[in-house]
Amino acid sequence: MLGFLFPGQGTVRVGMGAWLRRKPVAAEVFAQADELFGQPISPLCAKGPLERLVATEHAQRAVTVCNLAALAVLRADGHEPGLVAGHSVGELSALYAAGVLDLAGTLRLVEIRSRLMAEVGVTGGMSAVMGLAVEEVEALVAEAATADEPLVVGLENAPGHVVVSGALPAIERLGKLASDARKIVPLQVSNAFHSPLMAPAVPGWREVVRAAPMAPPRVPVVPNVTAEPTVDLDVIREALIIQLTERVRWTETALRTTTTTLCVEVGDSKVLAGLSRGVGARCLSMSDPGTPRRLAQERGA
Structure with a gap:
């Protein structure tokens, strides 16, 4: 098949x-x-x-x-x-x-x-977080997000390849928190897709x-x-x-x-x-x- x-x-x-x-x-x-x-x-x-x-x-x-x-x-x-x-x-x-x-x-x-x-309109962005399990990224997202600046896991692409989506300040905060990530790569997209x-x-x-x-x-x-x-x-x-x-x-x-x-x-x-x-x-x-x-x-x- x-x-x-x-x-x-x-x-x-x-x-x-x-x-x-x-x-x-x-x-x-x-x-x-x-x-x-x-x-x-x-x-x-x-x-x-x-x-x-x-x-x-x-x-x-x-x-x-x-x-x-x-x-x-x-x-x-x-x-x-x-x-x-x-x-x-x-x-x-x-x-x-x-x-x-x-x-x-x-x-x-x-x-x-x-x-x-x-x-x-442009309300946010997306970044790929490499080298962390989705559960680890979810914990970081919960810490980085606020009510006014939401952030979520937008894409579970593969093990160790998770994309976060949301407000740019929240993505910046996540970047500072994610010290164990292999790398964090901003995606060339025009908005925070698959997010609130x-x-x-x-x-x-x-x-x-x-x-x-x-x-x-x-x-x-x-x-x-x-x-x-x-x-x-x-x-x-x-x-x-x-x-x-x-x-x-x-x-x-x-x-x-x-x-x-x-x-x-x-x-x-x-x-x-x-x-x-x-x-x-x-x-x-x-x-x-x-x-x-x-x-x-x-x-x-």
């Missing part, structure tokens, strides 16, 4: 999707996205500039179109998943792969999600998600906030809503992929493949043009 994993907005870079755009089935996805989005995303993926590409309203669209283009290449070769998950905004790509959303519905939700999150500071975006997002046409998934989906495989559409919908302010439990999600024979990071990124291998899952990445060939060999096609 194949597991498909879809990366999120932290994986954008100038030139992303280049080899995919040379494949007709993938190029068609880019063309459809350019038509459906308010403004074309393909030129920004190809040429930047980086400071514009990493902005929330562009980054989420860019990573999604690359995800869906990579999925189109896999499907053209006859590969379908038995389990899907997506990191942060990548969860929408996973829902498309599972048949919950159609292409237009997926792109519409991504565009609205990115706009709502961008409209919150995203709360202003939730009402509008809830309304849109609850009204969006969705079909029961053809395969189990592993939502970020539960890390439990499900085919319950009500659970999937609610998890998608609260994901804006809740923790991404990717370590547990990646562990779920160890139940699959093989997993593939479906997008132009190697980040999730690396994280998955860190918990013992076998994972290829569609950022490598040779992956479709290797996948066919692995599966005896």
